[in-house]
Amino acid sequence: MSPPVFVLGGWQSDFALNWAREGLDLFDAMRVTVESTLDSIALEPAAIEAAHIGNFAGELFCHQGHLGGLFAQTHPALAGVPAARHEGACASGSLAVLAAAADIEAGRYGLIAVLGIEQMRNVSGETAAQHIGQPAMWAGHECQAVRFPWPHVFSRLAEEYDERYGLKRQHLAAIAQQNFANAQRNPNAQTRRWQFEAGSFEADDELNPVIEGRIRKQDCGQITDGAAMVVLASEARARDWAGQRGRTLQSVPRILGWGHRTAAMAIEPRLRASRAAPYVFPEVRRTIEDALRRAQLPGIEAVDGFEVHDCFTTTEYMAIDHLGLTPPGQSWQAIEAGDIAPGGRLPINPSGGLIGLGHPVGATGVRMLLDAARQVSGAAEACQVEGARRFGTLNIGGAATTTVSFIVG
Secondary structure (H helix, E strand, O other): OOOOOOEEEEEEEEOOOOOOOOOOHHHHHHHHHHHHHHHHHOHHHOOEEEEEEEOOOOHHHHOOOOHHOOOOOOOOHHOOOOOOEOOOOOOOOHHHHHHHHHHHHHHOOOEEEEEEEEOOOOOOEEEEEEEEHHHHOOOOOOOOOOOOHHHHHHHOOOHHHHOOOOHHHHHHHHHHHHHHHHOOOOOOOOOOOOOOOOOOOOOOOOOOOOOOEEEEEEHHHOOOOEEEEEEEEEEHHHHHHHHHHOOOOOHEEEEEEEEEEEOOOOOOHHHHHHHEEEEEEEEHHHHHHHHHHHHOOOOOOHHOEEEEOOOOHHHHHHHHOOOOOOOOOOOOHHHHOOOOOOOOOEEEEEHHHHHHHHHHOHHHHHHHHHHHHHHHHHHHHHHOOOOOOOOOEEEEEOOEEEEEEEEEE
16 A cells, blocks of 8 residues: 655735736746745745656747746745656646656655646737647647637537437536535635626527537636645655644544546547447546545445536536446437535536636646645635535546546545
């Protein structure tokens, strides 16, 4: 059994902020995130032994790579701290968490900062769509004549579900409505002040226009500027940190289990291949099974809630059955039963998710882990799932090409 990895805490930026309009650049946001995280857990910068950074497209949006150097520049005490950047499309932040956890398990370091960050609102919406489109799929081979690549891909997911099992528009709309409603309770949510009209979630071409295929405006996750950071610790460092604050080690959240799978890049051959299998995305299902097995849990019924990757409503629809909440293709049952709502059998995205809270691509996996740690600590405030003891994350990069899941307890 691997040594435990603890989550001391963290901090998330306000996802409603447009950094360029606020006169901030990527470094400014990174510095604020580092400072705010360390303040929130009463930790001196000199205590950080290493750093892992999740970022997808800094070069495209900000003409900035080599983000480890920026991290080292955020505070004089962090100069010289080993830092590395990780990229896996929308799962970049979770890959950074995995690398940091592996460092702790190997005994290399005892206290590691994991920071996810992305600036995306400093360009037009169409330019942003292209920046996050082709680089995360097979460039030059997929979606060549498509204006909005990812809405197109996840419209294909809707078509696949419809062909195999049947899919009703009303169930996708219910997912969107739930996530926007959850976001109203989250003080960091990009959409917390948004107002909707009666037809905003219907097939109304004015209030809810088609973006690509079966994907309409309210089906889409947000283009977001945002950052999140957590500090991971070994058992010895976590015990010391907790003791200095009058806490027990048992009160500190830790990563109980994890899963990480990578599928082939192109989506169409994978969809064809999975038609003989129960699940549309077998590697997503295997990732979740791996996380539950490593956490020594019998199944999804032992988890109290999940933050899942709803880059589109179709992705959350897929996640519901792949988690095992329903049989394959029957996600609508959990939606109609209220299972994924607050107070339901498995509340999903109490934060608001990518649709309601926002989706700064490289930060999303770190933000999910932070929200899971807050849930099991009883510190999620208005987003709290009552009595949560174990909470999961499901973070997907590309067309379910890279999938990472954590169980926190």
